[in-house]
Amino acid sequence: MTIREIFYRACVRLRDAGIETPVLDAGVLLAAVLHTDRAGLIIAGERTVSEEAQGAYTRALERRLGGECVAYIVGRKEFWGLDFTVTPDVLVPRPDTETLVEAALSHRATHRISGANGEILDLCTGSGSVAIALKHERPTSRVAASDISPAALAVARQNALRLLGDAEAIHLIESDLFNKIDGQFDLITANPPYVPSALIASLAPEVRGEPLLALDGGNDGLDLIRRIVSGAKPHLKPGGVLLMEADSGEMDAITRLLLAEGYEQPRLYYDAAGKARVIGTWQANE
Ligand code: GLN
16 A cells, blocks of 8 residues: 555544544654654655554554554654653643743743843653753753653653753752752743643543643642742742743632732733633742
8 A cells, every 4th residue: 555545544544533633643643653754745655655564553543543642652742843752651742831931931031041040940841841942942041840750750851862962951850849949040930730630531532641640730720830839939039930831710810829929910821722821920029
């Protein structure tokens, strides 16, 4: 069979099984099996696919049909234009989370992390996506990243090595939020788990295959966010910026938490779908 034929059959198979993005998924999986990209598939459309590659593609499709997400099957996910390694030990980086990187590179946060002495901490780093994107954009700043999961930190380390050319480019710290964190930062970012526990069961099967630790935010989704809000102050330099990803429905409650702790009136940042996705504030008395 040719690439075009095998691809077409896979699209139909995924579509008939109710997969939401059959063409995209069939293409990404086939490109990974054939070590090319989706444009490469089109260019080589009439080429014959070896038996071995056909077998590998069938196995990949079966995993997809079994509810696994494409990123875990191919072991990669693009975020901020960088190609991250992902495993089931980490949340798959979402396009929405690019809002967190954008917010960190904007206005008040910018000048703090642009100089040679900018210091950044990324909590709940997972694959390291936010920390690595920021280090990529601001190579002179010092970036620390923490996670409670040693398995996630191992993935973040691989990503730092592959994408920044140095496994030590990010200072990785195994820590339950601020427990093992010393020092003060110009910017603290976090994409903590924020899904209310009761909603976890209703998430798409792809999402339920991701680490619960990275998703489950407790009863109201705010368990970790509450701890970040109450723990961040001693770790922010005067004027230091705190940016957190959360669900748009949680922003009012988080605003109240931040104001009660004496932070400045928070600002919201919107994702591509127009939903409030990141909330940011700063430590007063700059
Ligand atoms: N945005 C993710 C989802 O809804 C949640 C990520 C998180 O809890 N940090 O699947």
